[in-house]
Amino acid sequence: MFGKRGSTGEGRPVQEFRALALETALPTNHASLAAEPAKLPRDIAEVKRLAVVEQPPKPVAPQREKNESYYDTKSQVFTALIDTIDLSQLSKLDPDVAREEIRDIVNDIIAIKNFAMSIAEQEELLDDICNDVLGYGPLEPLLARDDIADIMVNGARKTYIEVLGKVQESGVRFRDNQQLLNICQRIVSQVGRRVDESSPICDARLPDGSRVNVIAPPLALDGPVLTIRKFKKDKLTLEQKVGLGAISPPGAELLQIIGRVRCNIVISGGTGSGKTTLLNCLTNYIDRDERIITCEDSAELQLQQPHVVRLETRPANLEGEGEITMRDLVKNCLRMRPERIIVGEVRGPEVFDLLSAMNTGHGGSMGTIHANSPRECLNRMESMIAMGGFALPQRTVREIIVGSVDVIIQAARLRDGSRRITHVTEVVGMEGDVIITQDLMLYDIEGEDANGRLIGKHVSTGISRPKFWDRARYYNEEHRLAKAIDTMELQS
Secondary structure (H helix, E strand, O other): OOOOOOOOOOOHHHHHHHHHHHHHOOOOOHHHHHHHHHHHOHHHHHHHHHHHHHOOOOOHHHHHOOOHHHHHHHHHHHHHHHHHHOOHHOOOOOOHHHHHHHHHHHHHHHHHHOOOOOHHHHHHHHHHHHHHHHOOOHHHHHOOOOOOOEEEEOOOEEEEEEEEEEEEEEOOOOHHHHHHHHHHHHHHHHHOOOOOOOOOOOEEEOOOOOEEEEEOOOOOOOOOEEEOOOOOOOOOOOHHHHHHOOOOHHHHHHHHHHHHOOEEEEEEEEOOHHHHHHHHHHHHHOOOOEEEEEEOOOOOOOOOOEHHHEEEEOOOOOOOOOOOOOOHHHHHHHOOOOOOOEEOOOOOOHHHHHHHHHHHOOOOEEEEEEEOOOOHHHHHHHHHHHHEEEEEOHHHHHHHHHHHHHEEEEEEEEEOOOOEEEEEEEEEEEEEEEEEEEEEEEEEEEEEEOOOEEEEEEEEOOOOOOHHHHHHHOOOOHHHHHHHHHHHHHOO
């Protein structure tokens, strides 16, 4: 019966559903009540009175502050809906078909319970209930927007979003912290993880690859805190980053060559600077016949090549066993005949294994790291190797880094919210105990316009023959490299 609708004339399924809805939505003496609306029970009459008083018939904004009466009405409708539908049958339907079915059923329940609601309020209630049953509740309108980069939920009453590099408060609210926690649990359970009092911190991902972090009470004092790093539906390309001003055309050409000639790349930058997006862009220029293995805490890289193996870490279980760390994954990669190893984010001792892989025949490997400059990136790698308990002399550690990393690409989120590639830096070698680097390209900030947007351009540093020139010649890319460098110098 569920999933079949008909007309009111000879549509038996609708008539049968209305009979079933009466059984579930009204008390046992529903026949007399349906025949005599004046004898409604006290609770329904009270809900009706409150709806008339507290919910005016004028249209309201989609993101208005909802009052207790709204949530009381929604709770009654939701309970009747759950009693009416068969969830096992619902899961077999196409999402769009399921949404239409739920809307029809909710409309019938509202008519049976005789709630006094305007059309706008009814539509809002329909959308909310559909989102609760089939999606992520109040988050659904935000997830549907492609212009949002981050969603930050600070408890049930405060939700912030980042649009065009600027953080602003959203009107989205949750009924209470329990509803928010239920949605968090729904998200993390999809990737086999959990969040509760015994495990209050969790990293997960949405089906589209968007990164999710949850921290729940008792660590979060004011209710669960949910942070979502959203990915655009259309994957950003290097050409699109040129259009956005993140990199100049000759700079983009330089990056393509660096990726093509199998330089070992580390992408450095702060939180939200676009490291992962840039990594996705660079992987587009990897040959399609190469075997690529990715290692991530929460899988978010979206490579287009056919021969890709995706690996993901695993937290410990309730007994504290079964944890698989990033270092475990990187070490195992070396036994899987990789041609390139890509680590989503290097944040610990696994950097030693990645550097070892880069230095033992796995050219073209890539990774990201949190650092504010290329020089700071090198220092962080040193400190992360020390975190792993390796008792190596400082010079030895630096020699490993120099022998492994070819290029550091620095990404930054500027104060106006724009994202720019600020450095393309080559690791040249060592003089004494000091690592020598040279910048191939820099981003020069010249000022700001009347709207507060920063004005700048990418300039060449005058280096005409990078260290990886011989590598470019090996891949027959030296003419293209020389042209990109000459164009960059002319534009400077």
